[in-house]
Amino acid sequence: MPAEAGQQADGACSHGMKLSWDINDPQMPREPDHFDRFCEWPDGYVRFIYRSGEKKAQRHLSGWAMRNTNNHNGHILKKSCLGVVVCARDCALPDGSRLQLRPAICDKARLKQQKKACPNCHAALELIPCRGHSGYPVTNFWRLDGNAIFFQAKGVHDHPRPESKSETEARRSAIKRQMASFYQPQKKRIREPEAGENQDNGGHFSNIPSLENPEEFDIIPDTGFPVPGQPCFSFPNSDAYKATCDLAAFQGDIVPPFQKYPNPRIFLPRPPCSYELAGPGYTNSGPYYPTLYKDASSIPDDTDWVHLNALQYNINSYGSFERSFDFTSKQPGWKPALGKADLGESTDHGQFQAVAARPYYNPELPCRYLTTAPPSAPALQTVITTTTKVSYQAYQPPALKCCDNVREVTSLSGCNYDSENTQMSIYLEDLDLPATVAMAASPTASLPLKIPGDCRTIRHTLPFPQDSAPSWTDGAETWDVCPSGPGSTIGYSERISPFFSYDHEDF
DNA sequence: AACTGCGGGGTTT
DNA sequence: AAACCCCGCAGTT
Numbered sequence A: 001m002p003a004e005a006g007q008q009a010d011g012a013c014s015h016g017m018k019l020s021w022d023i024n025d026p027q028m029p030r031e032p033d034h035f036d037r038f039c040e041w042p043d044g045y046v047r048f049i050y051r052s053g054e055k056k057a058q059r060h061l062s063g064w065a066m067r068n069t070n071n072h073n074g075h076i077l078k079k080s081c082l083g084v085v086v087c088a089r090d091c092a093l094p095d096g097s098r099l100q101l102r103p104a105i106c107d108k109a110r111l112k113q114q115k116k117a118c119p120n121c122h123a124a125l126e127l128i129p130c131r132g133h134s135g136y137p138v139t140n141f142w143r144l145d146g147n148a149i150f151f152q153a154k155g156v157h158d159h160p161r162p163e164s165k166s167e168t169e170a171r172r173s174a175i176k177r178q179m180a181s182f183y184q185p186q187k188k189r190i191r192e193p194e195a196g197e198n199q200d201n202g203g204h205f206s207n208i209p210s211l212e213n214p215e216e217f218d219i220i221p222d223t224g225f226p227v228p229g230q231p232c233f234s235f236p237n238s239d240a241y242k243a244t245c246d247l248a249a250f251q252g253d254i255v256p257p258f259q260k261y262p263n264p265r266i267f268l269p270r271p272p273c274s275y276e277l278a279g280p281g282y283t284n285s286g287p288y289y290p291t292l293y294k295d296a297s298s299i300p301d302d303t304d305w306v307h308l309n310a311l312q313y314n315i316n317s318y319g320s321f322e323r324s325f326d327f328t329s330k331q332p333g334w335k336p337a338l339g340k341a342d343l344g345e346s347t348d349h350g351q352f353q354a355v356a357a358r359p360y361y362n363p364e365l366p367c368r369y370l371t372t373a374p375p376s377a378p379a380l381q382t383v384i385t386t387t388t389k390v391s392y393q394a395y396q397p398p399a400l401k402c403c404d405n406v407r408e409v410t411s412l413s414g415c416n417y418d419s420e421n422t423q424m425s426i427y428l429e430d431l432d433l434p435a436t437v438a439m440a441a442s443p444t445a446s447l448p449l450k451i452p453g454d455c456r457t458i459r460h461t462l463p464f465p466q467d468s469a470p471s472w473t474d475g476a477e478t479w480d481v482c483p484s485g486p487g488s489t490i491g492y493s494e495r496i497s498p499f500f501s502y503d504h505e506d507f
Numbered sequence B: 001a002a003c004t005g006c007g008g009g010g011t012t013t
Numbered sequence C: 001a002a003a004c005c006c007c008g009c010a011g012t013t
Helices: A002-007 A012-018 A107-115 A165-183 A192-200 A208-212 A214-223 A226-234 A237-250 A272-278 A288-297 A300-312 A317-327 A334-342 A351-356 A377-383 A389-400 A402-414 A418-431 A453-461 A488-506
Strands: A047-051 A066-069 A076-081 A084-087 A125-128 A139-145 A148-154 A471-474
Antiparallel strands (some): A047 A148, A066 A076, A076 A139
16 A cells, blocks of 8 residues: 555545644644545544545544534534444344444434434443543544644544444435435336345445335345345335335434445355344344334334344444354454554554454443453553643654554544445455454445445455545545555554454354 | 534533 | 533524
8 A cells, every 4th residue: 555655645544643743732734735535434543634625624524423522722623422322232133233323412312312222122222432532532623724624533432333424414315315206206116226236236335226215125135134124025105105204213323234334145144034043142032023023013113123124234244243253252363363453553543452342242241331441542541631742742653653553543443434344345245254343333335435446456355445545425525535554454464364264263 | 403613610630 | 720521502404
């Protein structure tokens, strides 16, 4: 990726890190030479400089559920992470994944959200708070200065990624379109082509169609998981519509499967059902289908869930991986690998670390979150707990290595939006692995992605996701993906190798 | 209905 | 003093 780095001079995670500035500096760098591409999933102690024209930066957007936090500084906007909402029972979705909802930003809405039941097992939903910054939520700071928007993140998210805002919005809009389509005669139009697309999954990134046509999701199972999907087939249009509405009502409460890893086949080596049942995380008393189907009337969400089941199929490899992870509870190679990765990168613990330290996925600790800070985080966190310059000093060294560390972190954890997922997905496909690890909880990619040629290349070549800087089109907007950085390749490879072995063992 | 930003206010270190 | 958090308000989406 070195070449890439040069190519993408304004590569996201690089320059911002290199610059010696702190969000609290009285004077920010003037006329920055480089600007970073918008990073939707900043993680770790990173800093970026965006162009003042960058809309997402202007909106202070983030894939993480960040809420405004008053820092009593009118010039610096501070936001803290709300974490992620999961099933209190840590139930496994049809595809083995876990529910990872985006916490509502509004307190009121969040409370309301938490009162809802898990669409899968009806257990309570649980909000996993973010404690990635010295036990406190990860904080993001935004500062507009001149023609640049400075961004600084502090802390390493120690929880899965929730559905991103963009995903939520995209899904909602898709649902709306879907709803609209139901009113139209065309809705009856033949969808074979689309269905085929989904099934094929060759077009890993052709998820949108599915989204727009919930019914199609139901079809997807056909290819792999007949059970969950079945119900939908029987849906009268009216029902389907209803379900769609419910889904919409659920608003982003459900992590759209399609948003995760589009290619189910990869992550579902075994028949969904058996797999699911066998999974340790499976807490349901009975088969999904019967339960869900029957109860359709009992709980509003059930209806949604019918769809979800189908939808979730595509969901993630992450879940699959988790499961495998769980099975091998000891995770011999797992943690070590992660830990190793973290070594020497004290400042940039990407999601790797977060994932590694994630007790949340342990069946035995359902949804319980360890308040324990990430292993490597503490030192840093103790130092960097505020926006003070003092902390910055400690931080700097790593910054210098930003290309290596940050890239690794960001590329793996979050700087990418779809690229990340996409890439990861790809990776998984090729390796049939837990790319999910890096992906952590992020169900991102989902909409029709415009995969750069190199991305595909990567897909087969594997190595580096970072290489691709795919952008997805959401309406008129285009999401920039954090470019990967040089050195990431190496780090990534190193980290991955362990997984390979692990994975193979597991499967 | 939610999101978002602002700002008052309280607590802790 | 500097962080943190909570809460409510008001404008926007």
